[in-house]
Amino acid sequence: xxxxxxxxxxxxxxxxxxxxxxxxxxxxxxxxxxxxxxxxxxxxxxxxxxxxxxxxxxxxxxxxxxxxxxxxxxxxxxxxxxxxxxxxxxxxxxxxxxxxxxxxxxxxxxxxxxxxxxxxxxxxxxxxxxxxxxxxxxxxxxxxxxxxxxxxxxxxxxxxxxxxxxxxxxxxxxxxxxxxxxxxxxxxxxxxxxxxxxxxxxxxxxxxxxxxxxxxxxxxxxxxxxxxxxxxxxxxxxxxxxxxxxxxxxxxxxxxxxxxxxxxxxxxxxxxxxxxxxxxxxxxxxxxxxxxxxxxxxxxxxxxxxxxxxxxxxxxxxxxxxxxxxxxxxxxxxxxxxxxxxxxxxxxxxxxxxxxxxxxxxxxxxxxxx
Amino acid sequence: xxxxxxxxxxxxxxxxxxxxxxxxxxxxxxxxxxxxxxxxxxxxxxxxxxxxxxxxxxxxxxxxxxxxxxxxxxxxxxxxxxxxxxxxxxxxxxxxxxxxxxxxxxxxxxxxxxxxxxxxxxxxxxxxxxxxxxxxxxxxxxxxxxxxxxxxxxxxxxxxxxxxxxxxxxxxxxxxxxxxxxxxxxxxxxxxxxxxxxxxxxxxxxxxxxxxxxxxxxxxxxxxxxxxxxxxxxxxxxxx
Amino acid sequence: xxxxxxxxxxxxxxxxxxxxxxxxxxxxxxxxxxxxxxxxxxxxxxxxxxxxxxxxxxxxxxxxxxxxxxxxxxxxxxxxxxxxxxxxxxxxxxxxxxxxxxxxxxxxxxxxxxxxxxxxxxxxxxxxxxxxxxxxxxxxxxxxxxxxxxxxxxxxxxxxxxxxxxxxxxxxxxxxxxxxxxxxxxxxxxxxxxxxxxxxxxxxxxxxxxxxxxxxxxxxxxxxxxxxxxxxxxxxxxxxxxxxxxxxxxxxxxxxxxxxxxxxxxxxxxxxxxxxxxxxxxxxxxxxxxxxxxxxxxxx
Ligand SMILES: Nc1ncnc2c1ncn2[C@@H]1O[C@H](COP(=O)(O)OP(=O)(O)OP(=O)(O)O)[C@@H](O)[C@H]1O
Ligand SMILES: [Mg+2]
Numbered sequence: 009x010x011x012x013x014x015x016x017x018x019x020x021x022x023x024x025x026x027x028x029x030x031x032x033x034x035x036x037x038x039x040x041x042x043x044x045x046x047x048x049x050x051x052x053x054x055x056x057x058x059x060x061x062x063x064x065x066x067x068x069x070x071x072x073x074x075x076x077x078x079x080x081x082x083x084x085x086x087x088x089x090x091x092x093x094x095x096x097x098x099x100x101x102x103x104x105x106x107x108x109x110x111x112x113x114x115x116x117x118x119x120x121x122x123x124x125x126x127x128x129x130x131x132x133x134x135x136x137x138x139x140x141x142x143x144x145x146x147x148x149x150x151x152x153x154x155x156x157x158x159x160x161x162x163x164x165x166x167x168x169x170x171x172x173x174x175x176x177x178x179x180x181x182x183x184x185x186x187x188x189x190x191x192x193x194x195x196x197x198x199x200x201x202x203x204x205x206x207x208x209x210x211x212x213x214x215x216x217x218x219x220x221x222x223x224x225x226x227x228x229x230x231x232x233x234x235x236x237x238x239x240x241x242x243x244x245x246x247x248x249x250x251x252x253x254x255x256x257x258x259x260x261x262x263x264x265x266x267x268x269x270x271x272x273x274x275x276x277x278x279x280x281x282x283x284x285x286x287x288x289x290x291x292x293x294x295x296x297x298x299x300x301x302x303x304x305x306x307x308x309x310x311x312x313x314x315x316x317x318x319x320x321x322x323x324x325x326x327x328x329x330x331x332x333x334x335x336x337x338x339x340x341x342x343x344x345x346x347x348x349x350x351x352x353x354x355x356x357x358x359x360x361x362x363x364x365x366x367x368x369x370x371x372x373x374x375x376x377x378x
Numbered sequence: 379x380x381x382x383x384x385x386x387x388x389x390x391x392x393x394x395x396x397x398x399x400x401x402x403x404x405x406x407x408x409x410x411x412x413x414x415x416x417x418x419x420x421x422x423x424x425x426x427x428x429x430x431x432x433x434x435x436x437x438x439x440x441x442x443x444x445x446x447x448x449x450x451x452x453x454x455x456x457x458x459x460x461x462x463x464x465x466x467x468x469x470x471x472x473x474x475x476x477x478x479x480x481x482x483x484x485x486x487x488x489x490x491x492x493x494x495x496x497x498x499x500x501x502x503x504x505x506x507x508x509x510x511x512x513x514x515x516x517x518x519x520x521x522x523x524x525x526x527x528x529x530x531x532x533x534x535x536x537x538x539x540x541x542x543x544x545x546x547x548x549x550x551x552x553x554x555x556x557x558x559x560x561x562x563x564x565x566x567x568x569x570x571x572x573x574x575x576x577x578x579x580x581x582x583x584x585x586x587x588x589x590x591x592x593x594x595x596x597x598x599x600x601x602x603x604x605x606x607x608x609x610x611x612x613x614x615x616x617x618x
Numbered sequence: 619x620x621x622x623x624x625x626x627x628x629x630x631x632x633x634x635x636x637x638x639x640x641x642x643x644x645x646x647x648x649x650x651x652x653x654x655x656x657x658x659x660x661x662x663x664x665x666x667x668x669x670x671x672x673x674x675x676x677x678x679x680x681x682x683x684x685x686x687x688x689x690x691x692x693x694x695x696x697x698x699x700x701x702x703x704x705x706x707x708x709x710x711x712x713x714x715x716x717x718x719x720x721x722x723x724x725x726x727x728x729x730x731x732x733x734x735x736x737x738x739x740x741x742x743x744x745x746x747x748x749x750x751x752x753x754x755x756x757x758x759x760x761x762x763x764x765x766x767x768x769x770x771x772x773x774x775x776x777x778x779x780x781x782x783x784x785x786x787x788x789x790x791x792x793x794x795x796x797x798x799x800x801x802x803x804x805x806x807x808x809x810x811x812x813x814x815x816x817x818x819x820x821x822x823x824x825x826x827x828x829x830x831x832x833x834x835x836x837x838x839x840x841x842x843x844x845x846x847x848x849x850x851x852x853x854x855x856x857x858x859x860x861x862x863x864x865x866x867x868x869x870x871x872x873x874x875x876x877x878x879x880x881x882x883x884x885x886x887x888x889x890x891x892x893x894x895x896x897x898x899x900x901x902x903x904x905x906x907x908x909x910x911x912x913x914x915x916x917x918x
Contacts, residue, residue, distance in 0.1 A: 074709075122899060128652065129713055130855075136840070137888050138892075140884070141888040144888070260721050299721055299724075304718065306717070311700065311711075314707050429800070450800035451800045451805045451806070471794070480802035482803075483784075483788070
């Protein structure tokens, strides 16, 4: 390394500060949603918030902690189920929605030591088994009437207009809270350690990252978040059919949103959620071809645009609106940088080692001797 | 005409350039010893010649044919075999299977399971043991035998004495000398300069990705090679 | 005698699971891919055979002559066109792409075949219901016995293939170290594609047997994937004989579970899977701390 090459480590740029302010303003405006928008729009936005929660949660799991779960519907369904049980036992309906999600989240704690020791695909299917088992056990409860399901009747105490507004506010508040928590967590120590785990679990362990502890926090958060999404879904649809709530399509949606937006980028998950919402809004969830399209798009993105739309933009224009990481900046436009960037572009890495080399390449840019 | 001709070869790991514009030839029947400090780029050069590493620039001609773009498995059939650094045996398979798996995809020729075992008799009693359970010397013999099973015209050997007990090194080199006597063409990477000069007809020394010295073994002293090895000439040039 | 009959049924059902799991385990062993579309590929083959039998009246057993090579070809090109590229993206990408594939296959089948449950049983005549009586008033279904026999032959044959043929050895060498395999002349891309062909064809065979045994629908795939995975994990990943044991344990658990409660069939299977998993992890954790031995020694 040449000693004279210095560069600035930075976290927020002028752009990201502006983005932060814009986000805050947007949230304030959205808070007045039920007073400003038509009933249809309020309902749609509620759905959007739920999708955003799911997308950000799955991205935290897979994109940051490297945990590809195809069983998050377990918590989605369990949250809704617990809410129904609690409400049936006399808990107020909105508190029941929150508590139900919390219970489902807590249930993830005893599951996590077992699941988190599984790696890669084993974890994926292991979670799927958990979801199936949760589904089967919930159906055994007489209150649920088998696959017929049950309703959150207590919600009928509210007029449709009030219900709509409450659901909207609850969804908005939940989404903002969860997004903020994930953002703060990823920005902090945990973010760095879970990403180290994702990139190379053994190496992370060897430099003293507490692998299991980091994963467990993300796992709990994702369980709780998906459970909240489930109870919110229950609040908007009132009926609980086990088949729908424990269905694998939720995982398909989450994978689609995260892959299209950008796996492992905070903004990407949000972008993916919005895109998914718009596609559903415009084309309607028209059954089979819709799902085939989602699956095929996920394949195409995973193969050809693995960083998703946002990640690709970010790489190309070097923009970070809501930076969870750090970025390096040369103090002045020195002659080395474009030169090195050109070298980076024309190098032909061996296929087996694409990823690591990309990292090595970006690290060695300022270090090239003249 | 030379059997192997390497022209202006560049090889990289990401942005790190491990081999820089290397040019040399190996004639049939010759034994070229390649020496150089750790990280000089010897392994990268051998792997690039064998096709296991994609070059960034330059050409590799083998038997007069440009093999630069030929993948490793096909390059083997043109007659290049590499005994990789660290042996890299298939540890879950038996010694016999390690030998047979290479024999099945290589060329036919004098080397068969029987002739390889004649050359390395220490492997006979171990034929049905898993490669992972062998001693270092036995593993190295298996690795060389595995390469021979493909009946190569050029044998690339990367630090065959690494991690072996002195007796085992002795045994490995005795079998190498036997190979050389029957006319094998060998490109050998060796850390021990004395040993390298002992078997080789020519010596090349690598420093920071470049070949900075290439001479007939008989025309070069141990001191000259050592100097090149540590890059002392360059150091002298810089200070003067 | 009901329990003995159930035990035998469980064992035979285990043969089906072993057959189903074999391809999943094989693909993981060779390419380190857990194929989330495994179950759906099985169902795809069942649909193909159903289509042939239904349209032409040809026996499903004969239709396999067309269907299995077709599945092998699908596996081969799946590897070449999709999995190979996925693998280059790291550990997680194959999961995402095979999951996407699963969604596409399921819904594609739904589009062409509709949601109805179907079965191949009517197309194989009495064979679907035939059973052998053995002393003690115990009956064994001939189809279940055939499936078990096929599973044993297939697993055993695969093992022989891997140890005694040069292609088999090449597959093992590539599984262990694809880079070095190239250095001994093995074309790893081709070997991977062959392994995928074997895995997908065996999944297809299992799917057809499923369709003969009971009913299936376009959405039956995920359940089959889960069963296969459970059998593999119970038996120990990467071991072919372990897969047979795992399948049998799962089969017995499910058959006994069904005796207790109609839902018990599935629940018992999942629970046994989780218990085995927990047991193995606990044993591993104990081992890491120095075994049972140390645990007691430290107390004193
Ligand atoms: N897989 C790799 N990824 C990144 N860099 C590598 C890799 N392999 C080697 N290098 C780097 O390339 C340079 C040359 O390494 P190489 O292994 O070819 O040297 P060598 O002469 O064989 O050394 P040794 O005597 O230690 O075996 C070194 O700086 C090394 O750090
Ligand atoms: Mg080396």
